[in-house]
Amino acid sequence: DVKVTQSSRYLVKRTGEKVFLECVQDMDHENMFWYRQDPGLGLRLIYFSYDVKMKEKGDIPEGYSVSREKKERFSLILESASTNQTSMYLCASVQTSSYEQYFGPGTRLTVT
Amino acid sequence: GQQVMQIPQYQHVQEGEDFTTYCNSSTTLSNIQWYKQRPGGHPVFLIQLVKSGEVKKQKRLTFQFGEAKKNSSLHITATQTTDVGTYFCADLIYNQGGKLIFGQGTELSVKP
Numbered sequence: 001d002v003k004v005t006q007s008s009r010y011l012v013k014r015t016g017e018k019v020f021l022e023c024v025q026d027m028d029h030e031n032m033f034w035y036r037q038d039p040g041l042g043l044r045l046i047y048f049s050y051d052v053k054m055k056e057k058g059d060i061p062e063g064y065s066v067s068r069e070k071k072e073r074f075s076l077i078l079e080s081a082s083t084n085q086t087s088m089y090l091c092a093s094v095q096t097s098s099y100e101q102y103f104g105p106g107t108r109l110t111v112t
Numbered sequence: 113g114q115q116v117m118q119i120p121q122y123q124h125v126q127e128g129e130d131f132t133t134y135c136n137s138s139t140t141l142s143n144i145q146w147y148k149q150r151p152g153g154h155p156v157f158l159i160q161l162v163k164s165g166e167v168k169k170q171k172r173l174t175f176q177f178g179e180a181k182k183n184s185s186l187h188i189t190a191t192q193t194t195d196v197g198t199y200f201c202a203d204l205i206y207n208q209g210g211k212l213i214f215g216q217g218t219e220l221s222v223k224p
Binding site: 033035040041042045048056090094096098100101102103104105106 | 156160215
């Protein structure tokens, strides 16, 4: 069964802290994505990755960076967390035969 | 940038009533995908529409792709409480690794 896992379901951090959100998939997918979800705005793409060490900016990359050292793992980094980064963060990987995206359970991040 | 508009944002129905959500774009959509997110859950792939004018059914759910590939709709016949959740449409961008441009989503609540 397909599985995408994220390191935490809930996270509370202070303004200015460096935050790491990790995502792991077990499907050998090449392409992985990070989104944030906010009420009324849907899902907005932060970064995506085609393959190991490859990354592309999405629609809202400011304040974020990513790391893809291994195929199965895609990390989202908030260099200096701010309160406007309080959100639900969703990771996904895509099966390129169908382009169906498989989502992780999400991490609800609160920055105080 | 490209935008996908989805309406309505919220829909409250009595169990047994029908429900429709609409997805529109000012530019031609590539392929449309639909996802469902249950309360507290993560988006789950429902279906992908590829061809102009395409209609697909999944039990009580009917998905349509407009003739000009600028709009799509999801119609649920005789809603049930299990239909509760947020429904998202998304435009698939093939040449960017399967990137999705999501609509804002329609949150459906069903009163028993």
